[in-house]
Amino acid sequence: MTNTTLKLLAQQLQLSISTVSRALKDHPDISSATKEKVHALANSLDYEPNAYAIQLRTQSSKIFGVIVPAIANLFYDSFIAAIEEESRKNGYALMILQSSNNTENELNNLKIFRQNRVSGVFACLSAHTHNLEVYEKMSDRDIPVVFFDIVPKDNKYIKVRMADERCAIIAAENIIQRGAKRVLALFGDPALSISQKRKQAFQQFMEKYAPKTHCTYEHTYSSLEAEAAFKKHLSKTQKFDTVFAMTDEILIGVMKAIQALNIKVPKEMGVISISNGFIPSLYHPNISYVETSGYELGKLAFVQMLANLKGGKTLSELTVDARFIEGGSM
Amino acid sequence: MTNTTLKLLAQQLQLSISTVSRALKDHPDISSATKEKVHALANSLDYEPNAYAIQLRTQSSKIFGVIVPAIANLFYDSFIAAIEEESRKNGYALMILQSSNNTENELNNLKIFRQNRVSGVFACLSAHTHNLEVYEKMSDRDIPVVFFDIVPKDNKYIKVRMADERCAIIAAENIIQRGAKRVLALFGDPALSISQKRKQAFQQFMEKYAPKTHCTYEHTYSSLEAEAAFKKHLSKTQKFDTVFAMTDEILIGVMKAIQALNIKVPKEMGVISISNGFIPSLYHPNISYVETSGYELGKLAFVQMLANLKGGKTLSELTVDARFIEGGSM
């Protein structure tokens, strides 16, 4: 079946293409009688404007590109879900590509975005991407880029992220409030600025407000390592009474160890983490956590994108605030 | 900065647009001297072909549409991840939209797909979508639709799904092998064919091969309900020794109850579920499960899509097989 186009409609109605086009979009030049006829035929013939022709003509695509390290990730999922919602409301569609934390993929994805002349890009940097030239290239083409989560340091970029320091501090506050004596604080890949920020903020706060509390810091790269680290430290003479997990991944490892050793939470061990909430809700009692909502972040990112698209250069870093969610593990 | 186009290249090189176009794609008509010059300038000017113009001209978009109920879902995530990988390998990009299990959204999404003239659609039906007219409309436009997971019954559609009956049977087999005496089997929304199939297969198998085993069946709609159901049945005089969870969601509820009641797995209670593996790996011991890999399903779906695009009508239902993954909970 051949697609129905303006031309086809025009022929059938003995009208010009321009008239049909205008009638369809309610242009005042066209009489309502004509408009009705056009709409009627368009409906019965299931006319769908060809997005490519429009985009070619208008040079704007109504598509946003999204780059995430992995789609199958609770945090990014909710981020994507949020911008998908907003995009649809605003008449945009989403093109989602995953970098798998691989710089080369990232480059290819950006190329696809450029070729498709996306209206804007939401990007989460791969763990080890440092060369931002490609992103400059987008800006050169007037395609705004909103970085999220893993963002570049330079302030000339538009970025939204979690209030990492605040997260860590809120966690620390609650640990102090619990009256913890010895705490094990587990962080992620030390090469990531997110790990650095969280650790630094956490450590500073603890040293300042609870200098007597003994803290052990460790970086782990996976759930398995976190589990091992937990067990290792627990077997030492000086046991700890509270554990802080910087990410879901780490929390998972910790909780496996806790279950395996049949440790009672929160009596024998306090647990607190930074999370979007899903993983903490899997355990009994629910794990207390500092909320970092990918969903909220997505909403914020979208606002930034729209603002940038509309007009002004809103070059700034926005953060979404964090809050403590009581679970029962502290 | 103005985008570099064929026209621009042509002007700068004193060549015609057609020559430039052909040079860029290594057409034999063009001398290698010219080709080199063209390539050189194209590179230095960062030429990126305009996908819209190409698509308008060639009438093919190199984009697949994907409709899932929710992006933030472990199963769909891995499905998406799989087709994303394959798509990129094959030069396609993905446009992902979520229906939120809402038929109206589904319609809108399909409209966007039609307007963007996607090359094909991967669709998971919303829970209560029964009117497939819109999907027919896609086929009318020669846009193949590959249904996955939640698929229509009619065999005229292309579909890939998990081997639901097999899953249930494998679970039943292992329950029998464990020597279970009383089992609680928890299923999802009874309106979904996936629940029906799994339950029916499970029940038939159990009645045939272990008629003396006492099975209690129940449908629950959420984790919370599953947790409540588990507790309710446990408080009865006749306790059960094995629980079967049809989905991750149900498993989560069950495990919360198990943790809350401090029940020992697998000594006091055997646990088995159907899952893609992530949730079962969160507990200690790991929960044994029948694997339904969204990733595998994605790969299969992509093969179907490609086959259909290439030529033949491969109207058939393909299923990806299931296998038992030993966790330690049985």
Next chain:
DNA sequence: TTGATTTTCGCAAACGATTGCGGTAAATTT
């Protein structure tokens, strides 16, 4: 040198929509 080939390239028409500008008929004004 001349005719036949082969290389190498340009013309122009598409693809489907948008839009400034100009034109015609009807309606309104003098």
Next chain:
DNA sequence: AAATTTACCGCAATCGTTTGCGAAAATCAA
């Protein structure tokens, strides 16, 4: 009845590519 508006509508260029066909230039054969 002539002049002026107003309401409707069409012409044609344009967005950036692709591609069939024809033509000029270069090479070759005789």
